[in-house]
Amino acid sequence: MVAKRARTTLSQIATAANVSVTTASNVANGRLELMSAATRERVETIMRDLNYRPNEGARSLRLSQRRSIGLIIVDDSPRFLADPMNTNILAGFSNYLSVNGFALLLCGIHHATIDDAHLLRRDQTDALCVIPSGSATERRRLYRRLKETEQPILIFQDDRPSFLPDALSVRQNDRLAGERIAERVIQRGARHLVLLVPSQHWPAVTERQLGIDHVVQASGPDVRFETVVCGSESVADTQTAISRYVDREGLPDVFMGGNDQMGIAALTWALDRHLSVPADVRVTGFNGFEFTQYVRPRLTTVTSPAYEMGKQGAALLLKRLARGQFDERQLVLDVELQPGDSD
Amino acid sequence: MVAKRARTTLSQIATAANVSVTTASNVANGRLELMSAATRERVETIMRDLNYRPNEGARSLRLSQRRSIGLIIVDDSPRFLADPMNTNILAGFSNYLSVNGFALLLCGIHHATIDDAHLLRRDQTDALCVIPSGSATERRRLYRRLKETEQPILIFQDDRPSFLPDALSVRQNDRLAGERIAERVIQRGARHLVLLVPSQHWPAVTERQLGIDHVVQASGPDVRFETVVCGSESVADTQTAISRYVDREGLPDVFMGGNDQMGIAALTWALDRHLSVPADVRVTGFNGFEFTQYVRPRLTTVTSPAYEMGKQGAALLLKRLARGQFDERQLVLDVELQPGDSD
DNA sequence: CTGAAAGCGCTTACAG
DNA sequence: CTGAAAGCGCTTACAG
Incomplete structure (x- = not known):
């Protein structure tokens, strides 16, 4: 004991x-x-x-007010914080709460262990936030569990389900991001587009895919678009999937990473084979986090306001706690094309 | 309200x-x-x-036992989670606590705002952990504040000060890392070594520097070793510092990044100037986190057991809570040279 | 300007 | 096998 x-x-x-x-x-x-x-x-x-x-416990018992917020990151990888989207959201979120005197309870879980999460089993927060992953069914199940807590809910990077009235969705415009990047590569001459996606489902990646598809559909029949599932987002898995694809189908015009990490894996894959980027094959990414500055040629990508999402999400959540209800149900932040030399 | x-x-x-x-x-x-x-x-x-x-508050009030641990990351950057050392430690730490039913309270602070941190002002945790940065004086002040909380303390990546009896230090062997990398580059012919360090002080970087210096001293008078302070660890700041140095002193034999990020910044700097790595200038890093796989030539570095540190630190801390005292005062994990093609 | 007292939701020693 | 009661450390409505 x-x-x-x-x-x-x-x-x-x-x-x-x-x-x-x-x-x-x-x-x-x-x-x-x-x-x-x-x-x-x-x-x-x-x-x-x-x-x-x-003693904060005594205070919160007396006041029915915990001054703390739980953040659940659903990611099947134990290295859930290796994803810069997660860490950037978390950084903005955590900083805002900290300045405003709220504690942040962080919990990374797998889908299989949702029911064990102490943030869901015990009553110790004023509100719960989540960065979800997984299939629509898995996420639905997660949101049902969140509903049972009877707390205000903040969902990052996914939509608010209708059965969660006291919830706010905060996300970046990933559909637009997909459109922007597809417009760019098609305008520069790409006709055969391949999107690399992780096997773990992230709603944001689906949105990007839909955005690309939308532009492709509008571009006429000579533009082709495929999706390749790559296992984890790691360099090794992504490169294995690329090799397998190219052995079968040959080089596409462009490998579009479902995120920067996968784009960079494609870039490195090409360079290791003495392929010239973008002359032999083009490459793009999504999100433009700091480490995209590490690679040459510079990666064409779409910048993410992830830190801002975390910060503004926290601000709206604290406002919700103070006022008793959310003023809005959704916040969508804009993204911006960041042209590089890789496409 | x-x-x-x-x-x-x-x-x-x-x-x-x-x-x-x-x-x-x-x-x-x-x-x-x-x-x-x-x-x-x-x-x-x-x-x-x-x-x-x-209601966890009521339980903890009754039992004087909070089932939650605070982690304080002292970093002057608001993007404190952009540092993969921090996130890897955090991931291991958080996962272990989660599986064992403990909540993790995360708080990133600047040195200037230590006194405002709710983790220090309110009594809401069973123990406190810290990933410190800053000068020896600043860290001393931090540890004094931690002592006042009268909680068990876990310090990552720094030594335990003698005035903290109920504390454990968990770190990787950064001195050895410095030695390994210095031995390697000297053995391969480097005679003029330049270490790139951030202006924000991290105890681990000092250790690496001491390790390098130790090997340099033993290598005789023809080996020269300098340190260049680079501002933040960002690519831009590091490259500016490198340019300024080279304009003044010419190219050294090797740029040793104080961490991988700074090593990669040096690598990119060289490639952008059409310098060949390692023929014209060698480059090394420290820690070998995932994103080092993004660059070519492959970065010579020393791998960090950061995730393991987080996990084992958490395990020892929970053991301390169960038993009433730490069995040991220090845990030092080994590092391993990871040779690449950049030196 | 100051204080006595109730009660928040639990756990546990104790009595039956 | 089951329950009544005390008490953890706070805050606040109320009385003086």
Whole structure:
């Protein structure tokens, strides 16, 4: 069992300062107009000397208010934080909460272990956020579980299901991103487009795919579009899938990474075979995170406002907690084409 | 103010099931041998129907046990999670805690705002962990603040200060990493070594520097070693610093990135100037995280067990909570040279 | 300006 | 096998 520790309590402060716990509590909570300057100073000194830190559990029990938000990242990889989309959202989210005095409970889970997640089993947060992955069915099941918590819900990078009234969806315009990148490569002459996608389903990747498909459909019959499923998003898996595809079908005009990592894997694959990019094969990515600056030729991609999504999502969520309801049901942030030399 | 919500409580369960709260509590906590099968089933059904989720605040108040651990990452960049060392440690740490039913409270802070951190001001965790950065003085101040919390402390990637008796240091052998990489480049003919370091101080980078210096000292007077401070770890800042250095001093034999990101920035810098790597200038990194696979030539680096550090750190910390004291004061994980084609 | 007291939702020692 | 009751550390409506 975890050892108990006797920490300083308000009543100890009160005793030492010769005041009631009411007054001690008022000092701790900055209701300073309720007492004389002398009392206040005496209590503050003692709090500092005794190193008083209020017990958050007691406070939240009394107030039915936890001052903490849970973030669930559903990713089958234990390295769920290797994905820069996840970490950028998390960074923005965490920073905003931190500045506003809210704690962030982070939990990475697999679909198979959703039911074990302590964030879902125990009542310890004011609201729950999720970065989902998985099939539509798996996500539906997840959202049902979230609904049972009866907490406000924030969903990153997926739509709000209709059975979740007290929820907000925050995402980037991935459909537009797909359109932009498809327009770009087609305009530059590509006629055979291959999109590389991970076997794990991410709603954002589907959106990108739909965006590409939309532009392809509008481009007439001489433009061809295929999707290749690559296993994990790792360099090795992606390159294996590319090799297998090319052995069978030959080189397409362009490999479009479902995200930057997969685009870069395609780029490296080409360079290792002494293929020239973009002369022999073009390559693109999605999201434009920092590490795309590592590769040459510069990757053509579409920049993601992931950090901003995290930050604005947190802001809207805290507003929801303060006001009792979400003012809006959806926030879609814009993306921007970032032309490189790879296509 | 945050709205209250009336959630299902144990006493509601007890009433509905026609048992006492004692029995309801026993069911909730799996003490099933204390009641008849019929009672148990009745209570369990009602808990499921009413969607009962125990109030963790109340439990922790009663038990003086929070089942949650705080992780503080001190990094002056708001994108503190862009650093793969941080995210890999975090992933391992978070996964281990999650599987063992502990919540993880994540908080990224700057040195200037340490005193505002809710993890330090409020009593809401069983233990506190930190990934520190900053000068020795800044870190000392941080550790003093941690000591005041009177909680067990886990320090990643830095030593335990002697005034923190109830603390554990978990790090990788960065000194050895520096030695390995220096031995390698010197053995391959490098005589003028330049280490690129960020202006923000990380204890691990200092260790790497000491390791290199140690090998350089032992190599006789014809080996020269310098350090170039690069601003942030970003590609742009690193490349600016490199350009400035080369304009003044000419090309060294090898640019040693203080981490992979800076090594890759040097690599890209060279390629952009049509310099051949390693023929014209050699380049190395540290840590060998996934994205080093993105670049060609393959980066010579030293692999980091960051995920393992997070995981083992979490394991030792939970053991500490269960047993009342740390069995050891330090855990140092090994690193391994990963030869590439860049040096 | 200050304080006594109730009660938030749990767990557990104790009594039956 | 089951339950009544105390108490964890807070906040706040209320009384003085």
